Amino acid sequence: MKVAPDIRLDALRGSAPRLRYNARSLAALENNPRCTLRAVLDTSGSDKAAIADHAGYPTPFGRSIFAITRGNSFEKMVKDNGCAELLRVLREVLELPIPQVGYRDLNDVGGDSSLSARYTKTESLLVAAARGKGNGHLYDHPLLRMEVGGHPVYLEPDLVAFKFGDRLYVVEIKSFPVVDGQADAALVKSATTQACAYILALRAMLTAAGIDDPDIVSDKIVLIGPKNFTNRPTGAFVDARNQVNNLARQLSRIGRIGDLLDLLPDGLTFDLSPDESGRPQRPRDELLAALDAVPASYRPDCLSHCEMAYFCRSRARAAGSLDVLGSIVTEPLGGIDTVTMALGLARGAIEPNDEQVEMAVALRHAARLRAELIGAVGNTSIGSSR
Ligand code: SF4
Structure with a gap:
């Protein structure tokens, strides 16, 4: 049976009171519109700072x-x-x-x-x-x-x-x-x-x-x-x-949040119910598993607008995502998602598909130039040390 979006959002937030949007959190929607994790956390009114903290990725945030x-x-x-x-x-x-x-x-x-x-x-x-x-x-x-x-x-x-x-x-x-x-x-x-x-x-x-x-x-x-x-x-x-x-x-996408919620696993929650001492009872690994179940789209500027930034950066790094390097790298390498793929094409270790052929030539050329430069610098330093 399909659960109403509001009930689903309340379950995602768990026992904590709903945090309201403010101008900053509304503005952040425009900063990273592709991110499902942020949309779900914000729309459910979840406390991102507390979640990041309990997940082991506290992010120093806010103005001095x-x-x-x-x-x-x-x-x-x-x-x-x-x-x-x-x-x-x-x-x-x-x-x-x-x-x-x-x-x-x-x-x-x-x-x-x-x-x-x-x-x-x-x-x-x-x-x-x-x-x-x-x-x-x-x-x-x-x-x-x-x-x-x-x-x-x-x-x-x-x-x-x-x-x-x-x-x-x-x-x-x-x-x-x-x-x-x-x-x-x-x-x-x-x-x-x-x-x-x-x-x-x-x-x-x-x-x-x-x-x-x-x-x-x-x-x-x-x-x-x-x-x-x-x-x-x-x-x-x-x-x-x-x-x-x-x-x-x-x-308007938030108005259609039900579509995003339908893609998430049943029973998913970011609940941080506290014990008697006020600390969240939930095991950290369980919370991490819940966060990993929601797609995130990390970009370097997340560091300046989202409390989840350290968590998402670590996940993006672990996946070898090019997104960690920002648009200066992802835009020219359109169609290539990971560092592994980019290096594989540059070294000729991966066969490019039709859309990647031109990019693979450029990457191999860049790799040759880099090797020559490193060789030249190496030779110079060897020569100067004699
Ligand atoms: S830090 Fe993570 S949750 Fe926040 S906007 Fe970036 S990718 Fe999304």
Whole structure:
């Protein structure tokens, strides 16, 4: 008999309380969309850090206190005095002709900081703005909500959404430096992917209110960061259209999580029920066997966004997967999955199939060049030592 996805997901998580999605875990869906293990762990609300820890692969994760403090103080400085610095950047750097703006602090509603009060207020203000009332307003810490896999997820962005012209924009404030107009590409991608979750949540809120035009929320994110290692903010528009579409696709995949669950063995669980001392009772090998039953697609950037990264890296290494080496190797070697296969073709020990013939020639050529270089270096060092 087929078990309903929710019951199956509860069984996968076991006795632990469900962990809710947040902007970071939603963004991670877009980072590694092929990974079934991550989809199953996140959708079931399992505690990946605890599972990795008990499996013997604890991953140091999260931002340092120093980075958090620096981020908070930079955000505060940008927003001080009714977002005076933010407005300067919007006007001077991004050349937006903003005359006057209103400012709404949505961290609480008349002293009530409950999720429901903040969400209701956010919804009424942003729906009104989308309908043309409140143009040019800045909304500090709006609280957004969206359904993921049938469960409500609240997103509390450390950002401001504002309406300029006929569009709402999401503003993401980050403390990594923008040097000569350039910032670390990985950090920018991570920031914009999180902002994509806010864009989708904002669109969902407006759609629920009967405003069906997705373009009313811009795909362009306003990214604010410190300029050239100073504390002076600068900004840039980042086009996130592709990332928004990718994330939307991943969210609809979660809606079809039942298809993925059907492929997993019956009775599978990542349960970590604790004993009286609070430690998981489950034998480690049993948990490892459960994890091994779910396909994972390790890539080097998993190290920066997933608590399971050390576990998956060790499994990928043990399988000789080329994925461990990243896209710089896997893309040119398309069609070759393992290190063993690549080395076998390079040494002529494996006969290539029709699709691998060209690649095998290139690999053998590279292997010859390498052997010549190693020989030349060896001869030079022998000669120089005489
Ligand atoms: S670390 Fe593992 S579970 Fe996490 S996204 Fe990468 S492959 Fe998937």
